[in-house]
Amino acid sequence: MYRINVGGKVFSCGENMDLLKAAKSQHVKIPYGCANGGCGMCKVKIKEGEYKIGLCSKGVLTDEERQNGYVLACKTYPLSHLVAELIEF
Template identity: 85%
Template sequence: MAYQINIGGEVFSCGENVDLLKAAKSQQVKIPYGCANGGCGMCKVKIKEGEYKIGLCSKGALSDEERQQGYVLACKTYPLSHLIGELVKY
C-alpha cells in the first residue's frame, strides 16, 4: 500500500518498504540529505501526524529524546500510515 506523505507542504506517495527519502527523491520532492544512511542527520523531519517505523541510525544524528518528540531521519523512516511532517531547519 502507498501512503500519502506531506512534508512541509510537499506531497508524495511512499510504500511501507521504501524510506521517505528514496520515495521523495523518486518523485522530485526535495529533502536535504548528506549520507542517506542515518549518520549525518541532514534529512531530519518532525512528524506531526501518522504512524511510522524507524530503522537503525546514529544516536548522534537522532537522539533518543528526539525520537520521543517525533523527530525522524527521512532516510531511515518507513510509513505505516499517511504522514504529515515538517523539515527541521538548521
C-alpha cells in the same frame, strides 16, 4: 501506498521504502548528505501518522528527539499517511 506531506510537498510512499528515497523518486527535495542514517541532514518532525524507524546514529537522532517525533527521512518507513515538517539547520 501512503500520502506523505513534508513541508507542504506531497508524495507517495509504501511501507518498504524510506521517505527520502520515495521523495527523491518523485522529485520532492528533502535535504540530505549521506542517506544512510549518519549525518542528520534529512531530519524531519512527524506531526501526524504512524511510522517505523530503521537503525540510525544516536549522535544525530537522540532518544529524546525520537520520543518527540523527530526522525531521519532516510531511515523512516510509513505505516499510515504522514504529515511532517522539515527541520531548519
